[in-house]
Amino acid sequence: MKKIVVVDDEADICFLLKRFLSKNDFIVETAQNGKDGLELIESFEPDLVMTDFRLGDITGTELLNAIKSKRPRVPVLIITGYSDIKVAVNVMKLGAYDYITKPLFPDEILVTVKKALADAESEKSGESEYVAGNTETATVAKPGRKTSHKMKAGYVMGQSDIADNLFRQVDLVAPTNFSVIIYGESGSGKEAIAHEIHNRSRRKDMPFVAMDCGAISKELAGSELFGHEKGSFTGALQTKIGHFEMANGGTLFLDEVSNLSYEIQVALLRVVQERKMRRIGASKEIDLDVRIIVASNERLLDAARNGKFREDLYYRFNEFTIEVPALRNRKDDLLLFATTFLETTNAELGKSVKGFSEEVMKDFVSYSWPGNLRELKNVIKRATLLSDGELIEEKSLPFEIVNYSKLKDLDEEIAAPVATASVTQEAAETEDSKPSLKTVANEAEYDMIMQVLRDVNFNKSKAARLLNIDRKTLYNKMKQFDI
Numbered sequence: 121m122k123k124i125v126v127v128d129d130e131a132d133i134c135f136l137l138k139r140f141l142s143k144n145d146f147i148v149e150t151a152q153n154g155k156d157g158l159e160l161i162e163s164f165e166p167d168l169v170m171t172d173f174r175l176g177d178i179t180g181t182e183l184l185n186a187i188k189s190k191r192p193r194v195p196v197l198i199i200t201g202y203s204d205i206k207v208a209v210n211v212m213k214l215g216a217y218d219y220i221t222k223p224l225f226p227d228e229i230l231v232t233v234k235k236a237l238a239d240a241e242s243e244k245s246g247e248s249e250y251v252a253g254n255t256e257t258a259t260v261a262k263p264g265r266k267t268s269h270k271m272k273a274g275y276v277m278g279q280s281d282i283a284d285n286l287f288r289q290v291d292l293v294a295p296t297n298f299s300v301i302i303y304g305e306s307g308s309g310k311e312a313i314a315h316e317i318h319n320r321s322r323r324k325d326m327p328f329v330a331m332d333c334g335a336i337s338k339e340l341a342g343s344e345l346f347g348h349e350k351g352s353f354t355g356a357l358q359t360k361i362g363h364f365e366m367a368n369g370g371t372l373f374l375d376e377v378s379n380l381s382y383e384i385q386v387a388l389l390r391v392v393q394e395r396k397m398r399r400i401g402a403s404k405e406i407d408l409d410v411r412i413i414v415a416s417n418e419r420l421l422d423a424a425r426n427g428k429f430r431e432d433l434y435y436r437f438n439e440f441t442i443e444v445p446a447l448r449n450r451k452d453d454l455l456l457f458a459t460t461f462l463e464t465t466n467a468e469l470g471k472s473v474k475g476f477s478e479e480v481m482k483d484f485v486s487y488s489w490p491g492n493l494r495e496l497k498n499v500i501k502r503a504t505l506l507s508d509g510e511l512i513e514e515k516s517l518p519f520e521i522v523n524y525s526k527l528k529d530l531d532e533e534i535a536a537p538v539a540t541a542s543v544t545q546e547a548a549e550t551e552d553s554k555p556s557l558k559t560v561a562n563e564a565e566y567d568m569i570m571q572v573l574r575d576v577n578f579n580k581s582k583a584a585r586l587l588n589i590d591r592k593t594l595y596n597k598m599k600q601f602d603i
Contacts, residue, residue, distance in 0.1 A: 121145055121147050122146055122147070122167040122168065122237055123146070123147045123149075123164060123165070123166040123167050123168075124141055124146050124147070124148045124167065124168045124169070124170065125148075125151065125157065125160055125161050125164055125166040125169045125170070126141075126148060126149075126151075126169075126170045126171075127151045127152075127153075127154065127156075127157035127160075127169065127170070127171040127172065127175065127183065128150070128152065128170075128171070128172040128175075128199060129152050129153060129172060129174075129176050130152075131152060133172070133199070133224075134150035134151075134152060135150075137150070137170065137224075137229075138150050140229070140230075144230060146233075149164050149166070153175055153176055153178070154175045154176075154177050154178030154182070155177055155178070157171065157175075157183065158186055161187060161190070165191075167237060168197070168233060168236055168237055168240070169187060169195070169196045169197070170196075170197045170199060170220075170233075171183055171184075171196065171198060171199065172199045172200070173198050173199065173200040173201075173211070174200075174201075180198055180200075180211055181211055181214065184196055184198075184211060184214055184215060184216055185214070188214075188215045192215075194240070195217035195236040195237070195239070195240050196215070196216045196217055197217055197218055197219065197233070197236060198211055198216050198218070198219040198220070199219070199220050200219050200220070200221055200222070201221065201222050217239075218232055218236065220232060276456060276457055276460045277290075277316075278452075278456060278457070279452070279453060279456055280450060280452035282449065282450055282452075282453070283450070283453055286313075286444070286445070289442050290313060290316055290317055290320065291320065293317060293440045293442070294316075294317045294318075294320035294321045295320070295321060295322065296321075296440075297411055298439040298440045299392075299411070299414070299436065299437045299438075299439045299440070300314075300414070300437075300439070300440045300441070300442060301413075301416065301420060301437050301438055301442070302314060302413065302414070302415040302416075302441075302442045302444060303415070303416060303417070303419070303441065303442070303443050303444065304417065304443065304444030304445070304446070304492075305417055305444075305446050305492055306417055306491070306492065306494070307491045307492035307494030308444045308445070308446055308492040308493060309444055309492070309493050310375065310415040310444055311330055311373060311375060311415065313442060314371070314373040314413040314415065315328055315330075317371070317413060318370065318371040318373075318411075318413075321411070323369065323370045323371055323411060326369040326370030326371075327366060327367050327368075327369070327370035327371075328367070328370055328371050328373065329363050329366045329370065329371070329372050329373065330373040331344060331345070331372070331373070331374055331375065332375045332376060333374055333375060333376045333377050333379045334375070334376035334379040338381045338383075341380060341381065341384045342383075342384055342387065342400055343360060343362065344362060345362050345363050345364055345384065345387075346365075346387070346391070346397050346398065346400060347359070347360045347361045347362030347364075347365055347399040347400065348360050348399050348400035348401055349399050349401035351401070352399075352400050352401020352402075353400065353401070356400075356401070359399075360399075362397075362399065364391065364397055364408060364410060365399075365406060368406075368408055368409060368410055369409055369410075370410065370411070371411045372410050372411070372412050372413070373413045373414075373415070374412065374413070374415070375415045376415065376416060376417070377415065377416055377420070377429075377437075378416050378418055378420060378423045382430070385430045385433050386430070388433060389430060389432060389436065391408065392433070392436050392437075393436070395407065395408045395409070395410075396408060412437065414437050420434045420438070421434055421438075446492055447489040447492040447493055447495075447496060448488045448489050451485055454484055454485060454496075457496055458476065458481075458500060459475070461496060461497045461500040461501070462475070462476075462500055462504060462512075465500055465501050465504045468501075469504060469505060471504055471505075472510075473504050473507050473509075473511065474511060475510075475511055475512070476511060477511045477512065477513050477514070479513070479514050480511075480512050480513065480517065483514065483521050483522055484496075486524060486525055487521050488524070488577060490576050490577050490579055490582060499517065499518060499521065502516070502518070503516035504516075520577070524577075527577075562601075565597070565601075566601045566603075568587070569587065569594070569597055569598070569601065569603065570603065572586050572587055573603070580594055580595070
């Protein structure tokens with residue numbers, strides 16, 4: 121028989137849980153404060169712990185940390201009031217298995233307890249995995265999903281072969297001090313991977329500082345990275361600590377690093393080489409011990425060859441490279457991602473949507489997800505907010521997802537006569553005369569714009585970014601080519 125410890129400062133809760141769980145063939149002991157609970161856990165050696173989040177002498181976080189330091193494999197269920205759900209979700213990120221809200225319902229408790237014990241048993245044998253529940257008409261997100269080796273610090277690695285490969289790379293490089301380049305499309309989870317590397321490293325108790333290089337102007341980038349002294353330039357009204365200094369001892373993550381100006385890249389190279397820096401306007405150097413992780417959605421070596429990125433800086437960063445796959449290539453992990461986002465959204469919004477209809481899951485699988493995980497998360501947030509039943513239905517999804525297949529077929533129908541017309545025009549030009557240089561250039565430009573537009577499902581903002589032009593220029597080109 122499995123052994124359970126219940127820790128709650130309410131005697132009635134302890135009594136009722138002990139009585140109920142004992143009737144269901146568990147051996148149960150109780151304690152009414154954190155100190156007694158820890159002593160009981162040490163002597164009783166339970167298979168599972170249920171504890172109230174608010175105890176008289178200790179917080180749920182402190183109790184969880186104490187349990188995990190001594191018995192890391194014991195699953196912990198947090199008992200909490202409705203108003204503390206956000207706190208409980210954060211505690212789950214620290215290692216709690218799941219939370220149960222008051223008032224307590226026997227059936228919910230029993231299901232969660234049994235699943236926690238089953239997952240703990242599976243993990244011991246090295247076969248722990250996430251199992252999604254199914255009904256005849258829907259895919260349902262089950263509560264109590266176990267945090268496995270593929271889900272650390274709140275980031276879902278996934279459970280496919282692609283996810284296993286990604287996890288192995290993260291696990292391999294995390295304990296080292298290697299600089300890492302992370303490649304991946306926008307929204308694919310590059311910052312989450314960087315955070316994951318930090319959390320698995322020896323620097324995990326030190327700061328993790330992230331900076332989006334694409335969102336900072338050329339004038340402010342130096343101040344943001346290195347800081348400045350009061351009065352060092354117009355507008356420097358007080359001393360500012362830069363990202364390097366804030367991250368000292370820990371990890372600095374530079375997202376879209378290729379957007380930094382050439383001048384800043386020169387200064388960055390010196391800091392990376394010498395592990396010293398000065399704030400702008402300062403004379404004193406500061407010693408640095410910072411691990412650098414950078415991310416980009418374009419190849420830095422290509423950017424270096426095109427004169428956009430310093431080649432010597434690229435080789436400084438290129439000690440280890442990780443490729444984060446696009447969501448459209450990870451359909452085996454789609455249900456896990458969707459379920460995880462649904463759980464967190466339910467907690468944020470105070471809703472209890474259980475899962476997705478079959479039609480919705482078919483839409484999710486067929487859609488190309490140009491915005492990757494970020495887009496999926498936002499779609500599920502919106503759909504959860506709009507849903508008034510137990511399942512997310514198609515009516516709660518954006519138009520472009522529900523009608524993706526039809527829109528894709530329509531694009532192909534439109535593209536076919538355009539391609540035919542292009543071939544006919546080319547043949548006529550060949551017959552009459554050789555095409556001019558301008559004609560060839562226009563055709564190449566048209567082909568490039570059409571290819572990029574198709575790749576991003578005619579998302580004009582994203583297409584403009586990939587083509588390295590502004591939206592107004594893209595609209596003018598589309599008008600010129602009658603797209």
